[in-house]
Amino acid sequence: MNLSTTPSHRIGEALVKVIDKNGNPAVSKELVLNQKSHEFLFGSGAFDFLEYEGKKGSPERLEKWLALLNYGTLPFYWGRYEPEEGYPEFESRMEAAKILRSNNVTIKGHPLCWHTVCADWLMKYPDEVIMDKQLARINREVTAFKGVIDIWDVINEVVIMPVFDKYDNAVTRLCKRYGRVNLVKEVFAAAKAANPDGMFLINDFNTSPQYEKLIEECLDAGIEISCIGIQSHQHQGYWGEEKLRDVLKRFGRFGLPIHFTENTLISGEIMPSYIEDLNDWQVDEWPTTEEGEIRQAKEWEEMYRILFADPNIKAITGWDFADGAWLNAPSGLVTVDNRCKPAYNKLLSLVKGEWWTKDEIIRTDNDGFVLIKGTKGTYEIEGTEGVITLGSEPSKATVQIFQ
Numbered sequence: 001m002n003l004s005t006t007p008s009h010r011i012g013e014a015l016v017k018v019i020d021k022n023g024n025p026a027v028s029k030e031l032v033l034n035q036k037s038h039e040f041l042f043g044s045g046a047f048d049f050l051e052y053e054g055k056k057g058s059p060e061r062l063e064k065w066l067a068l069l070n071y072g073t074l075p076f077y078w079g080r081y082e083p084e085e086g087y088p089e090f091e092s093r094m095e096a097a098k099i100l101r102s103n104n105v106t107i108k109g110h111p112l113c114w115h116t117v118c119a120d121w122l123m124k125y126p127d128e129v130i131m132d133k134q135l136a137r138i139n140r141e142v143t144a145f146k147g148v149i150d151i152w153d154v155i156n157e158v159v160i161m162p163v164f165d166k167y168d169n170a171v172t173r174l175c176k177r178y179g180r181v182n183l184v185k186e187v188f189a190a191a192k193a194a195n196p197d198g199m200f201l202i203n204d205f206n207t208s209p210q211y212e213k214l215i216e217e218c219l220d221a222g223i224e225i226s227c228i229g230i231q232s233h234q235h236q237g238y239w240g241e242e243k244l245r246d247v248l249k250r251f252g253r254f255g256l257p258i259h260f261t262e263n264t265l266i267s268g269e270i271m272p273s274y275i276e277d278l279n280d281w282q283v284d285e286w287p288t289t290e291e292g293e294i295r296q297a298k299e300w301e302e303m304y305r306i307l308f309a310d311p312n313i314k315a316i317t318g319w320d321f322a323d324g325a326w327l328n329a330p331s332g333l334v335t336v337d338n339r340c341k342p343a344y345n346k347l348l349s350l351v352k353g354e355w356w357t358k359d360e361i362i363r364t365d366n367d368g369f370v371l372i373k374g375t376k377g378t379y380e381i382e383g384t385e386g387v388i389t390l391g392s393e394p395s396k397a398t399v400q401i402f403q
Contacts, residue, residue: 045072
């Protein structure tokens with residue numbers, strides 16, 4: 001780990017007492033320190049884990065995913081999760097979630113309420129019944145996965161929701177009928193009731209003052225938003241430092257944690273600027289290029305460093321781990337055939353290099369104590385029992401040598 005280039009607010013410390021098998025201080029003992037986990041959430045879409053035994057979820061790809069990341073987003077789009085009313089795809093999501101959890105990955109479910117990829121079978125019901133079913137759906141998912149998935153994008157893209165007109169859908173009907181803030185209030189209340197200790201996000205791609213105004217109105221209405229979710233699907237080019245810092249400043253004023261929830265950076269030809277809805281860009285092939293991969297790596301590094309340096313940011317999620325996912329774009333950290341792109345290697349050098357402690361030699365003092373500093377997370381000393389946690393406040397711990 002490089003303490004000099006790691007933001008100070010990401011660093012914690014602990015005074016550790018090391019004792020031998022008899023309980024006596026281990027005096028002037030040379031030991032090896034290793035980090036076990038990050039407190040910060042470095043994430044990606046984890047859709048590949050839904051097919052662990054099948055096509056996309058190849059062991060090679062999942063191994064590379066797990067080597068870099070500690071935070072994964074699983075899909076709960078209502079229209080795909082429950083294509084037929086009363087028959088949700090519970091088993092596939094729970095199986096994927098358990099694989100992730102067994103590898104110490106924190107999971108987020110996405111989303112509980114959204115006008116896109118909504119369940120078509122809702123359309124036969126009147127608005128009042130749709131609302132009841134929407135709230136029941138939230139209660140069902142949050143309750144069923146409690147303790148496995150405790151972070152949720154509760155409602156997605158509310159800014160555009162009441163004026164969305166590409167096709168009729170049940171959730172836009174609700175938004176028009178009850179109003180944006182009232183809908184947000186109802187769905188957040190349902191999630192909170194199902195899991196009082198859960199973390200619940202509002203999430204949007206619209207980073208204009210309209211989203212700020214919506215958040216203000218929601219907070220004024222007493223809605224308990226755990227985190228602000230910000231999307232940055234940069235198919236039409238990298239935002240750049242100026243825009244990133246502007247967004248951080250404007251949304252940081254709320255004093256809430258911020259998650260950059262869905263981020264894409266392209267390693268091929270950039271999507272034309274005249275496209276207003278990214279979904280309208282439909283191509284059969286969108287190849288990655290050597291030049292594009294170099295550009296993508298530089299952009300991901302700059303974006304990671306800027307976000308990691310901001311104390312409000314608690315999570316960064318790259319949306320596509322592999323190329324060829326959403327819109328067939330070359331937006332992954334690995335290619336379709338699982339080759340690691342320069343962006344993957346660059347992020348690995350940060351997450352498990354510059355901001356990570358491995359095989360660090362430490363030595364106890366004459367009383368068996370050693371002061372440990374590092375990126376916030378959990379640590380262990382080789383040959384000892386006990387977990388050391390570095391958090392926001394200085395801590396103390398005692399570990400015992402095996403023999």
